[in-house]
Amino acid sequence: xxxxxxxxxxxxxxxxxxxxxxxxxxxxxxxxxxxxxxxxxxxxxxxxxxxxxxxxxxxxxxxxxxxxxxxxxxxxxxxxxxxxxxxxxxxxxxxxxxxxxxxxxxxxxxx
Numbered sequence: 001x002x003x004x005x006x007x008x009x010x011x012x013x014x015x016x017x018x019x020x021x022x023x024x025x026x027x028x029x030x031x032x033x034x035x036x037x038x039x040x041x042x043x044x045x046x047x048x049x050x051x052x053x054x055x056x057x058x059x060x061x062x063x064x065x066x067x068x069x070x071x072x073x074x075x076x077x078x079x080x081x082x083x084x085x086x087x088x089x090x091x092x093x094x095x096x097x098x099x100x101x102x103x104x105x106x107x108x109x110x111x
Contacts, residue, residue, distance in 0.1 A: 054102075
């Protein structure tokens with residue numbers, strides 16, 4: 001089981017820590033199951049950049065960045081070296097802690 005710590009760039013949103021996250025779930029799925037607003041225009045199939053997050057730590061617990069994902073990250077608003085698409089951050093079997101920051105969802109994301 002995993003713990004995922006969510007931070008938010010949007011003003012007024014407090015950090016959340018979600019415990020007991022299961023392997024094979026994506027960070028997007030964990031967010032949605034826990035009522036965390038995270039855009040996902042393509043439905044979580046790596047066809048847009050709207051579920052863009054910053055992966056601050058825990059990269060060794062999730063799938064590696066694919067070429068397809070990298071192409072969509074290039075279209076995201078304010079991409080950084082630690083940018084990922086939350087739909088592609090699938091948790092491996094095991095346990096650990098993953099820290100992510102969700103960019104301000106009130107801003108319009110580039111597609």
